[in-house]
Amino acid sequence: MKAGQWDARTRRAAELASRYPFAAEGLRFYGHVAQFQKSLYSDAESECGTAKEFRQLGALRQELDLFVLLPRFAPFLAIVEERAPAALSQAARALRSEDTARWQQVLTAFWQAVPDPPPDLSPQEALLAWMFLQPYAEYLADHTDHFPVHATPSRCPLCGAKPQVGVLRPEGDGAKRSFICALCASEWAHRRLVCPACGEEDVHKLAVYTAQEFAHVRVEACDSCHSYIKTVDLTKDGHAVPVVDELASIPLNLWATEHNFTKIQTNLLGV
Numbered sequence: 001m002k003a004g005q006w007d008a009r010t011r012r013a014a015e016l017a018s019r020y021p022f023a024a025e026g027l028r029f030y031g032h033v034a035q036f037q038k039s040l041y042s043d044a045e046s047e048c049g050t051a052k053e054f055r056q057l058g059a060l061r062q063e064l065d066l067f068v069l070l071p072r073f074a075p076f077l078a079i080v081e082e083r084a085p086a087a088l089s090q091a092a093r094a095l096r097s098e099d100t101a102r103w104q105q106v107l108t109a110f111w112q113a114v115p116d117p118p119p120d121l122s123p124q125e126a127l128l129a130w131m132f133l134q135p136y137a138e139y140l141a142d143h144t145d146h147f148p149v150h151a152t153p154s155r156c157p158l159c160g161a162k163p164q165v166g167v168l169r170p171e172g173d174g175a176k177r178s179f180i181c182a183l184c185a186s187e188w189a190h191r192r193l194v195c196p197a198c199g200e201e202d203v204h205k206l207a208v209y210t211a212q213e214f215a216h217v218r219v220e221a222c223d224s225c226h227s228y229i230k231t232v233d234l235t236k237d238g239h240a241v242p243v244v245d246e247l248a249s250i251p252l253n254l255w256a257t258e259h260n261f262t263k264i265q266t267n268l269l270g271v
Contacts, residue, residue, distance in 0.1 A: 002142060006038035012241040016248040020213075023248045025085070026269045030247055032083045033268065036076055037135035044068060044139040052145045060140050060159040060184060064111050066104055069136060073103050076132050088270070091124030107133060114160040127270055134183060134268070141184035154196040156181035157188055162265040163196060165246040166220065166231030175235045180242055182265045195222035196229060197264050209255055216240055217249040221261045228261040247271075 010031045017027040047068050080092035095106065109118045110129035117126035141158050155162060156179075163179035167187065170176075177192040194201055200222050209219040216237035221228035230252055232242040246267060253271055256263065263271075 002041075006034055006041065008241055009244050010034045010038075012239075012244040013247070016244065020248050020250075023250050026250075026271075027244070027248060029083050029085070030244070030268060032079055033131055036079055037131075040072055040076075040132075041135040041139050043072065044136055045143075048139070048143075050143065052143050055140075055144045055146055055158070057146055057157045058160055060137065060144065061111055061114060063140060064108065065136075066107065069107065069132075070100055070103060073107070073132060077128070080128065080131070088124055088127065091122070092128060095125060095128060123270070127268070130183070131268055134185070137184035141181075141186045152190045152194075153188070154179075154190070154199070156184060156186055158186045159184045163190075163229060164265055164267060165242045166190070166196075166229050167242050168231060168233040168235060170235050175233065177231070179229075182267075185243070195225060195227065197222060197227035198225035200224040209252070211249075211251055211255070214245075214249045214252060217245055217252060219252050219256050219261075221256060221259070226261050227264050228256045229264045243267075 013027045013031040013034065017024040017031075048065065074096060077092045077096040081089050081096065083089075084092060095103070106121060106125050106129050109121055110126055111133060112118075117123075121129070137159060144158065146158065159181060161181050161183035164182035165180050167178050167180060168175035169178065176189065178187050178189050179196065180187050190196065193203055193206060195206060200206060202224075205223040207221045207223060209221065210217070216233045218231050218233065219228050220231050230246050230249060232240050232245050234240060247269055250271065253263065
């Protein structure tokens with residue numbers, strides 16, 4: 001099991017919670033969720049195996065093992081009910097009171113919706129399904145043999161989900177841009193000066209904003225479609241964990257909202 005990836009996330013969440021009080025509540029909640037996700041990932045490996053399987057690009061969502069997942073949904077909802085902010089806690093309580101047929105409906109509806117949540121789920125139900133299914137999707141992605149991706153798609157080539165966060169990694173004298181999938185956590189390369197939402201390439205329409213307290217995180221916004229994604233620059237902070245640092249950098253979201261930009265993909269805190 002790739003325990004290190006989950007441990008790194010929970011450690012980083014605790015570190016940033018102590019550094020940024022305004023983000024502490026959300027990061028502490030994420031830490032509890034990540035611990036559950038680690039256990040679910042481990043359970044999937046134990047029951048489904050550790051061997052890699054060949055999957056066609058884009059075919060990851062053709063698999064959904066509810067036999068493995070459904071028995072673990074109630075314990076997950078109990079954690080959210082106890083630890084989450086009020087609105088999400090109430091949604092978890094309400095869903096936990098439903099029968100397994102409703103749970104199966106919620107999980108299947110979210111899993112089959114590419115790239116957006118289905119309209120018959122409430123935002124809270126979609127968020128709960130996403131949190132729960134994310135480690136299962138990551139397990140499938142980690143145990144997949146597939147053809148290399150030669151293009152630079154704006155959606156995850158494995159599962160079709162939107163990117164959660166961008167990453168700049170050192171390469172030569174500069175940095176190479178990639179995206180991390182919001183669902184299966186796959187990472188794929190993407191051109192630096194292209195909007196992932198609309199494909200805009202005019203550098204004059206692609207704004208970048210940073211804030212002093214998050215020098216290694218930047219808003220990459222598009223004046224054509226008014227969307228944005230946050231990118232974590234590992235050349236400036238090699239200790240950053242992109243999916244966690246994205247959660248902590250709330251002031252950047254506020255700046256983007258004030259300037260009428262809409263995030264390409266909200267995060268696991270619904271932001």
